[in-house]
Amino acid sequence: MTGEAPHGELSREFSGALARFEGYLRYERSRSEETIRAYRSDLTDLFRTAQDAGRTGPQQITLEDLRGWLAGYYERSAARTTMARRASGARSFFRWAENEGIVSGNPAAQLRSPRGGQSLPKVLSHADVEAVLAEIERRRKEQPGDPRLLRTRAVAELLYSAGLRISELCGLDLADVSRERRTVTVTGKGNKQRTVPIGIPALAALEAWVRGGRPAWFHGGGARSAVQPAVFIGPRGGRADQRQLREDLNRILSAATAQGASGAHVFRHTAATHMVEGGADIRAVQEMLGHSTLATTQVYTHVSVDRLARSYRSAHPRA
Structure with missing residues (x-):
């Protein structure tokens, strides 16, 4: 028997199905929390x-309901x-619900939506990267005792050096860092692990944080x-917390660059693009980023060509 849910709250049928689906995503598909x-x-x-x-539960939702739901977003120019x-x-x-017997048919099987299109990611120039790191150092000189700036420097260096996702960086343990081999072992999407090389500046910033910044935040002692x-x-x-790290990076990006780049992912895009521009094999970039398919990585070849075209048009006298 179905009881009416208070306004704004989901019914027991809807909330129960949603909770089961979340469990499926988390424990069977190993999807990220994001x-x-x-x-x-x-x-x-x-x-x-x-x-x-x-509608009182998922079993009553129709294809027309789904199309109407999406149409609402279309009308709002989503x-x-x-x-x-x-x-x-x-x-x-x-x-999933059909496989679980929650619904007797799949109303979304014929659901279509506009193709997302391929938008090229924002990428920092080499000068932008240097400006970001210089801005962090400037603030460190003004506030030499602030552990947060040591952390921000290590985060920026590591994201750019290894092309990590912010979730992968937050999941790093001390045992995942090899100073001798200059690598970090990260756990990516689907709990897949990969070992990624890091540069000497990233390793130096990481050690400065671990030795000089990290201990300051252990108020309970050693x-x-x-x-x-x-x-x-x-x-x-x-x-x-991922959100806090993004906010720290956004403050630096806003102060040091003028192109409106934000978030941690811009460092991942930048690392991949700079490697492609430097002649790295696309499959090596794929392995570094942890992409399951080469097609995902190939967007960075388009970014590289697009940047070259813009440079050509602005600099060549007969462009």
Whole structure:
């Protein structure tokens, strides 16, 4: 028997199915927490829309409901990438729900959405990277005792040197860093591990943080430090929060660059693009980034060509 949910809350049928789907994503598909949050947000929005239309559970949602839900975003001029992501989430949920017997048919099987299109990622120039690092050093001289700036320097150097995702960087443990081989072992999407080389400046910044910054945030003393495996920690001694690291980087990017780049991912894009521009084999870049398919990595060849074309048009007298 279905009880009505208070306004704004999902019914027991909707919330229960969503919780089971989250468990499937987390424990059977090993999806990242960021991916799970995106699915949860999109599906919660879908279920609330369906519930407002009188549906009591996933089994009552129709293809027309799904199309109407997406059409609402189209009318609000949502980005094609957003609509494509939401449609993909609905298809994934109903494919799983059909397999689990939660619904008797898959209403999303024929759901189509606008193609997301390929937008080239923003990339820092070599001068931008130097400006970012110089800005961090300038602030360190002004605040020599601030551990956060040592952390920010290590984060920026490591993201750029190894092309890591911010989630991979936050998941690093001290045992994952090999000073002798100058490598870090990271756990990427799907819990797949890979070993990535890092440069001498990144290793130096990492050691400066571990020796000079990290200990300052262990208010409980050396005993607490000994049981915390994380390389990057927060002011309370716990593993660093991704959002805080992004905010630290955004402040530096805003002060040091003029192109509007933000977030941690710009360092990953920049590392890959600079390697391609420097002549690195595309498969080596794929391995470094941890991409499952070469097609994902090949966007950086387009970025490289696009940057070359812009430089040509601005510099060649007969362009």
